[in-house]
Amino acid sequence: MGRRRSAIRRPRGAVEYGAAALVVAAVASLVVRLVVWVGEALVRWWPVVAVLALLGLAAGVWRAVAAAREHAARARRLSVLRFSLAELDAMDDRQFEFALRDLLIRDGWSARQVGQQGDQAADVIADHPAYGRLVVQAKHTKVGAKVGSQVMYQVKGTAGPAHRANAATVVTNGGFTRDAREWGERHAVGWMDRERLCSWAERGVPLHQILQLPALTRRRFPGAARRPQFAAPYEQTAPEGRTDGLR
Incomplete structure (x- = not known):
C-alpha cells in the first residue's frame, strides 16, 4: 500500500x-x-x-x-518575391517546400511548412479568408520526370479528412501524366506543373488565379465543411509581345 x-x-x-x-x-x-x-x-x-x-x-x-x-x-x-525555375530546380526537397510556403505568403495566405515523415500527403498548409484552407503536396523532381495519378489519390484521400482542407493541389518542378491531370480536374485536386509554376513563382501570378479557386460561399467540396470544387483549368495568356514558355 x-x-x-x-x-x-x-x-x-x-x-x-x-x-x-x-x-x-x-x-x-x-x-x-x-x-x-x-x-x-x-x-x-x-x-x-x-x-x-x-x-x-x-x-x-x-x-x-x-x-x-x-x-x-x-x-x-515577400510582396515582390520571385523564384526562377533554375533556382527552384537547384533546391532540395525541403528548400522547395519552404519556397512554396513563402510564395503562398506573398499571395496573402497564412502558410506553414509541415512536410515530414507521416505528413499525410501535406507539405504546406495555408489558410486564406476568402478561399479557406489549402493543402499543398510538393514534388521536387528532375525536370523531365512526371507525377502520376497515385499522388493525386493520396492528396484527395487526406486533404479533407486529415487536414480539414477546402482545396488541395500538387506542385512540381517537373510535369504530370495526362491521367493525373484529368483525374485531378475531375476530383477537385489541383495540379501545378513546370509551366504553371513558372507563372506563379517567376511571373508573380497568384496561385488562386492560376488554379481558379472559388470563394468559400460558391460551391462545396464533399468530405469537409464548406469545401469548394476547383473551377475550370487555368488558361495562360502571354503578355503583349511575349510568347516564351506559354501555351
Whole structure:
C-alpha cells in the first residue's frame, strides 16, 4: 500500500492555539519589516530605481520597434518575391517546400511548412479568408520526370479528412501524366506543373488565379465543411509581345 499523504492538523487546545498565534504574529512581523525596508530603500534610492525602470521601458520599446520593422521588411520582401525555375530546380526537397510556403505568403495566405515523415500527403498548409484552407503536396523532381495519378489519390484521400482542407493541389518542378491531370480536374485536386509554376513563382501570378479557386460561399467540396470544387483549368495568356514558355 502507498504511504498516506500527511495533512496539516488544526490546533487542539489552548496551548496549540497560542503557539499557532505566535507563529502567525512572527510571520506578519517579518512581512511588515520587509515592506518597510523596501519602502525606505525606494525612498532613498528612487533616482536609481527610476533610471532602471526607464531603461527597462526603453529596452522593451526598442525590442517592439525592432520586431515591427523586421516584420514590415519581411512583408516587403515577400510582396515582390520571385523564384526562377533554375533556382527552384537547384533546391532540395525541403528548400522547395519552404519556397512554396513563402510564395503562398506573398499571395496573402497564412502558410506553414509541415512536410515530414507521416505528413499525410501535406507539405504546406495555408489558410486564406476568402478561399479557406489549402493543402499543398510538393514534388521536387528532375525536370523531365512526371507525377502520376497515385499522388493525386493520396492528396484527395487526406486533404479533407486529415487536414480539414477546402482545396488541395500538387506542385512540381517537373510535369504530370495526362491521367493525373484529368483525374485531378475531375476530383477537385489541383495540379501545378513546370509551366504553371513558372507563372506563379517567376511571373508573380497568384496561385488562386492560376488554379481558379472559388470563394468559400460558391460551391462545396464533399468530405469537409464548406469545401469548394476547383473551377475550370487555368488558361495562360502571354503578355503583349511575349510568347516564351506559354501555351
